[in-house]
Amino acid sequence: MIKKSSNLLLVDDDPSLLKLLGMRLTSEGFSVCTAASGPEALKMLYKERIDLVISDLRMDEMDGLALFSEIQKQQPGMPVIILTAHGSIPDAVSATQQGVFGFLTKPVDRDALYSAIDQALAHRAPAGDESWREGIVTRSPLMLRLLEQARMVAQSDVSVLINGQSGxxxxxxxxxxxAASPRANQAFIAINCGALPEQLLESELFGHGKGAFTGAVSSREGLFRAAEGGTLFLDEIGDMPPALQVKLLRVIQERKVRPLGSNRDLDINVRIISATHRDLPKAMEKKEFREDLFYRLNVVNLKIPTLQERTEDIPLLANYLLKQSAERHKPSVRRFSTEAMKRLMSASWPGNVRQLVNVIEQCVALSTAPVIGDALVEQALVGENSALPTFAEARNQFELNYLRKILQMTKGNVTHAARLAGRNRTEFYKLLSRHELDASDFKE
Known part of the structure; x- marks a missing residue:
């Protein structure tokens, strides 16, 4: 039986059954958390790293299937086992069709339960050496679940599309x-698809022969060939020119690349990971991004949360970055004052982790004492926030902050929030969808 590092969350509105099952699983070596309702379980998932949820089906406030649906929104792929004293074929069919990992009837057969737990936990990424993600500092359940998914997908060669805001x-x-993949000992090569003009980007990716264009005084193998056996990371893929999208699609489909000026195809063996901050489905609607290319790249989609969504990581990240920066520049700087850390925790961080790195670097550079004070952090934050954003960035940030504030004021009541905003419900829901906000997250 798999026990090591396995954290189970039990959900049942019957306290005696919850206690009994919790004791039984704890005695088997599992780490067990319990919740007496669906909403309580969802809060627990934000606080704790959970590997598997075992929930009762019939609960007053939120039944097991509704809880499963919310869990998949919060942590896609989290395995859930449903228990019920009202077991029936329709219930089981409905549960499994929605993606529930297992469905067991009460009284639960011990061996059947342990077998279901073993099978569910076997789908996790293998535990062990964590050096593959040593550059990622986190204790956020959202990030830990994302990393578990990343490690699982690393074992195959499927294309991965990473979504996330800049920074x-x-x-x-x-x-x-x-680093977690079988290709770890081969090259990892990255290129920003929005940073180069079209012809130069094409040459960089596919290579060129001597004389292929003006200035091509020698041949170049291109990044697809340079990454042979390894991984090619296409950053800001949403900014790739349409003409190049067609050529990239052909390379992915045929696993062959033809350098500029050549009439010969060359075989390639490269794993492709791409990333974007753009909403590619919207770009496809506007005919700015090819649908067939999107589905080739988006076999697995991983979305990185913003720093605002993982505020519990700010002290951890700040201290880690402080130590790194101090070692490089000023070893006498040791830590942040309590007020300085509170200031970091309360900042909005529109630039995410990249902005936090810059703030920490500035604080270390300007500090004249071992402890970084509140005033120095405030000065660094003002300096970082003084950079003028584009009109679109400023409008989007204002809309997001406004919607969050109005939903907090109305405690997630969409009708009331839409009325305060001077919008009808349909328009208001569209605004929420555009900014990926869920009104239920703001309900008490």
Whole structure:
């Protein structure tokens, strides 16, 4: 039986059954958390790292299937086993069709339960050496679940699309996937698809022969060939010109690349990971991104949360970055004051982890004492936030902050929130969808 590092969450509104099952599983070596309702379980998932949820089906406040649905929104792929004293074929069919891992009837057969737990936990990424993701510092359940998914997908060669705002660490996650994969000993090569003009980007990716274009005084193998046997990371793939999207699609489909100026195809063996901050489905609607290419790249989708969504990581990250920066520049700087850390925790971090890195670097550089004070952090934050965003970035940030505030004020009541915003419900729901907000997250 798999026990090591296995954290189970039990959910049941019957306290005696919850206690009994919890004691039984604890005695088998599992680490067990318990929740007396669906909403309580969802809060627990934010606080704790959970490997498997075992829930009763019939509960007053939120039944087991509704809880499963919310868990999949919060942590996609989390295995859930449903228990019920009202077992029936329709219930079991409905549960399994929705993706529930197992469905058992009460009184639960001990061997059947342990077998279901073993099978569910066997689908996790293998435990062991964590050096593959040493550059990612986190204790956030959202990030830990993301890393578990990343490690699982690393074992295969499927294409991965990483979504996330600028500064969240998309390239670092791509490097971690490469490091956890069988290709780890081969090259990891990254290129920003939005940073180069079209002809230069084409040459960089596919290579060129001597004389293929003006200035091509020698041949170049290209990054697909340079990454042979390893991983090619295509950052900001959403900014790739349409003409190049067609050529990239052909390379992915045929596993062959033809350098510019050549009439010969060359075989390639490369794993592709791509990333973007853009909403590619919207870009496809506008005919700015090819649908067939999207489905080739988006075999597995991983979304990195913003720093605002993982605030519990800020002290951990800040101290880690402080130590790194102090070792490089000023070893006398040791720590943040309590007020300085509170200031870091309460900042909005529109630039995510990249902005936090810059703030820490500035604080260390300007500190004249072993302890970084509140005023120095405030100065660094003002300096970081003084950079003028684009109109679109400023509008989007304002909309997001406004929607969060109005949902907090109305405690997630969409009708009331739409009325306060001067919008009808349909328009308001569209705004929430655009900013990926769920009104139920703001309900008490």
């Amino acid at each position: 969240t660490g998309k390239e670092i996650l791509a490097q971690a996937i490469h």
